[in-house]
Amino acid sequence: MVERIEDLNLPNAVVGRLIKEALPEGANVSKEARAAIARAASVFVIFLTSSSTTLARKQNHKTITAANILDALKQLEFESFVDPLTSDLETYRKVTKEKKDKAKTTNSTPAANASGANDEDMEAEKAT
């Protein structure tokens, strides 16, 4: 949990890099402006979490879903985020599904399982 207030800050280096990427070539950002953007981003997380939680509660859910976040963004007038996030989400789901399928096929190879079990039995016998 949060022990120090600094735990709510986002890392300066990463925020600085994101800002630099968004600015045109040769543009600069003052230290004070960078700190303000970082602070704003932390508050944005809390704001979006709270709005998404409210939407989840309305559906009698305790846990926020991806759809709750997308709906909250629309509600808060950040519609422009929805399309890129939806495609990120699709990619993420595809990748995790592929990983799962792979894990299943390797686990269910009977030979591997059998030999594993035998090894364990032998270990147990030695121990006794």
Add this chain to the structure above:
Amino acid sequence: MDTELPLSRIRTIMKSSLNTGQITNEVLLLMTKSTEMFIQKLTKEAYGKVKDDNTLKYKHLSQYVQKEKNLEFLLQIVPAKIKVKDFKKILELGDVNSSSDSEDERQSK
């Protein structure tokens, strides 16, 4: 799926203020990506206020925040700054008003 901001920190912030239930990996990913987009959108649009030396300063951000309806939640986070000189003027104006009020009261009595 890569993110630039650390997921663990975003999770900490999400859990800090609310009794948010479990946070799934999907939700954490979307939150982190949204925050990255938010930082870049805020930067880009506030930079539109820069006129002279290609440097994004605090005042550009606060001007931009004042004007955008969907950034109302930031009004107290990025407030417009005021000079001590001007603040004193406001205080003096307040004094003048209050003293004239008391005069009115006296007259009405």
